[in-house]
Amino acid sequence: MKFLKAEKLEKSIGVKVLWRDLSFSIIEGEKIGIVGINGSGKSTLLKVLRGLDGVDAGEIISPKDYSIAYLSQEPTFDPEIPVLEQVLSSPNPVNETVKKYEQVTELLSESPEDERLQQEYFRLCKEMDLLEGWDVATRAKTVLSKLGIQDYHAKVGTLSGGQRKRVALAEVLLTPADLLLLDEPTNHLDVDMIDWLQEELNRTQEAVLFVTHDRYFLDKVATKIFEIADGKLYSYIGNYESYLEQKALREEEELLRQEKARNLYRRELAWIKRGAKARSTKQKARIQRFEQLEDSLEKKVKDQMTLSANTTRLGKDVIEMVDCFKAFGEKKILDHFSLLVKPKDRIGIAGGNGCGKSTLLNIIAGKETLDKGTIRIGQTVKIAYFTQDSVDLDDNKRIIEYVRETRDSLQLEGKSVSASQLLERFLFPLSMQGNFIRTLSGGEKKRLYLLKLLMEEPNVLLLDEPTNDLDTETLTILEDFLEDFQGVVIAVSHDRYFLDKVCDQLLIFKGNGVIDKYFGSFSEYLKMAGKTLERTNQREAKKEEAPKASGKEKKKISYLEKKEWEEIDGKIADTEAKLAQIREEMALSGSDYAKLENLMQEEQRLSGELERLIERWAYLSELFDS
Numbered sequence: 001m002k003f004l005k006a007e008k009l010e011k012s013i014g015v016k017v018l019w020r021d022l023s024f025s026i027i028e029g030e031k032i033g034i035v036g037i038n039g040s041g042k043s044t045l046l047k048v049l050r051g052l053d054g055v056d057a058g059e060i061i062s063p064k065d066y067s068i069a070y071l072s073q074e075p076t077f078d079p080e081i082p083v084l085e086q087v088l089s090s091p092n093p094v095n096e097t098v099k100k101y102e103q104v105t106e107l108l109s110e111s112p113e114d115e116r117l118q119q120e121y122f123r124l125c126k127e128m129d130l131l132e133g134w135d136v137a138t139r140a141k142t143v144l145s146k147l148g149i150q151d152y153h154a155k156v157g158t159l160s161g162g163q164r165k166r167v168a169l170a171e172v173l174l175t176p177a178d179l180l181l182l183d184e185p186t187n188h189l190d191v192d193m194i195d196w197l198q199e200e201l202n203r204t205q206e207a208v209l210f211v212t213h214d215r216y217f218l219d220k221v222a223t224k225i226f227e228i229a230d231g232k233l234y235s236y237i238g239n240y241e242s243y244l245e246q247k248a249l250r251e252e253e254e255l256l257r258q259e260k261a262r263n264l265y266r267r268e269l270a271w272i273k274r275g276a277k278a279r280s281t282k283q284k285a286r287i288q289r290f291e292q293l294e295d296s297l298e299k300k301v302k303d304q305m306t307l308s309a310n311t312t313r314l315g316k317d318v319i320e321m322v323d324c325f326k327a328f329g330e331k332k333i334l335d336h337f338s339l340l341v342k343p344k345d346r347i348g349i350a351g352g353n354g355c356g357k358s359t360l361l362n363i364i365a366g367k368e369t370l371d372k373g374t375i376r377i378g379q380t381v382k383i384a385y386f387t388q389d390s391v392d393l394d395d396n397k398r399i400i401e402y403v404r405e406t407r408d409s410l411q412l413e414g415k416s417v418s419a420s421q422l423l424e425r426f427l428f429p430l431s432m433q434g435n436f437i438r439t440l441s442g443g444e445k446k447r448l449y450l451l452k453l454l455m456e457e458p459n460v461l462l463l464d465e466p467t468n469d470l471d472t473e474t475l476t477i478l479e480d481f482l483e484d485f486q487g488v489v490i491a492v493s494h495d496r497y498f499l500d501k502v503c504d505q506l507l508i509f510k511g512n513g514v515i516d517k518y519f520g521s522f523s524e525y526l527k528m529a530g531k532t533l534e535r536t537n538q539r540e541a542k543k544e545e546a547p548k549a550s551g552k553e554k555k556k557i558s559y560l561e562k563k564e565w566e567e568i569d570g571k572i573a574d575t576e577a578k579l580a581q582i583r584e585e586m587a588l589s590g591s592d593y594a595k596l597e598n599l600m601q602e603e604q605r606l607s608g609e610l611e612r613l614i615e616r617w618a619y620l621s622e623l624f625d626s
Helices: 040-048 082-086 093-109 115-131 133-146 161-176 191-203 215-221 240-271 281-302 357-366 400-402 420-423 440-455 474-484 496-503 523-530 538-545 559-588 593-625
Strands: 003-013 015-025 031-035 056-059 068-071 180-182 207-211 224-229 232-237 319-328 331-341 345-350 372-376 383-386 411-412 415-418 460-464 490-494 504-513 514-521
Touching: 003 040, 003 207, 015 056, 015 207, 015 224, 015 232, 031 040, 040 093, 040 180, 056 538, 068 161, 068 523, 082 093, 082 133, 082 161, 082 514, 093 115, 093 180, 093 372, 115 133, 115 415, 115 460, 133 474, 133 593, 161 180, 161 191, 191 215, 215 474, 215 496, 224 240, 232 240, 281 523, 319 357, 319 559, 331 514, 345 357, 357 372, 357 460, 383 440, 400 420, 400 440, 411 420, 440 474, 440 496, 474 496, 474 514, 496 523, 504 523, 559 593
Parallel strands: 031 207, 031 224, 068 180, 180 207, 345 490, 345 504, 383 460, 460 490
Antiparallel strands: 003 015, 003 056, 224 232, 319 331, 319 372, 411 415, 504 514
């Protein structure tokens, strides 16, 4: 059994220590989720294990033939490489043959009479048979299709950012490896895709180490949780639910230890106040121990994030939209859409990519105008808009300067709290507050952006994909805050867990201006619908998400694929007939065990061939229907 072992890893970035003395092992078949606040070094740990970043101390031990496949948050590709070639880029004879076969097939579709290409095509077909390349090609196309990529010959550079992330995920899943390292694999995936990926990872025999903010995904995939906190790694056996239970027990034990430490602290403090003189070695040791104890207790108090804010008074009139229309060219976003928002409403917005969810928030926020219809915003409404891009963050500003642009202090719970103290509540200690914003991780920037919005004391929160890049701890605190928030929350999200916890009514965007309204949780909606909402608008979302490189709206069908489609029904029928005949002979073979063994082998071969033909038929059927 192969395994990877990390021993006493240490890593710092500038003056910030990410972790010290990190030791763990990853055994074949384990599915390990990593959690921890943003900036704790989760993504850095994946890069270190992949060999893309170094450590200050420690070592990583694994067999010489140990292989690792890595999905980064922002993958980079050669823009001229076709999608299928990219996902089969792992160097091995089978992949090379499949790529050559696909290249020749594409060329032959453009020049079907070219004899040289025909000869090369038939040579590659034999090589595909020999190396079982058909299975690899079918598997690659199936994975791409499940991830919403249909044009396998499109250049990677023509794809949107979300599609490129899905191509990178497909490449990792198709790369033979002992360990898969996945950094936010569910970003840019809809509910169907996430469900499929869960099943895929649960089936795989490889070890998987992944970072994700999707707590349902974490719960269904993880067999172990690594938590990085205070520069240390805590390991918990089980899924996310088990982790929460075990962490609660650990923190209870920690509280008991802290109480004992406080009692000791009081005794030491009394001794110090009596005027202890640092004359003897014993007295010096006691004073030093007192100082260490004091620092430890202060740190425990400080390293707790709290999220609280005042809310400006909100009247009865909040937001009303009546008979609204909005379109971009021929693409409808709103069609006869009406909405009445009441005080304390919690509205979740979900749907396929490109359906107009963010556009609705932009209209409410006044960043977009309606083509027709009316929108009325109440006089007491004070909106804070949490966008996906956090557009107003200037990387060249210092953290404390950015926050003070809103105000120097805030009245919370009857006390004046300074901007610096607010930053500390949001886990930005004094030592960080003078740093430039560009030194922060993506999640830390989102946390800072959220703090600034809450300092404006809004009574209507518009949240566009708030869970992206935020760690699970911050998300939990945000959700608790929203539960107590006295204003209105309208949130766009793909995060099922977040929608279930925060929202009690939904707007489901189905595309072409069709929007369903549902009162209840997102999980209840999915059960009621009997199918996931993204599939309803699958084709439209795919077309809208990718920029059109050459005016083609669907994959070009090759000459050979047309020919294969014409013949495949007959091949399936012939194979089924042969299988029926073999099974009949098996029933009549009696005690002739030699003959029976041969028949069983032939039945197994034909069953595999029939399965391959049916998968190919399904692929070609989708191709010709699109």
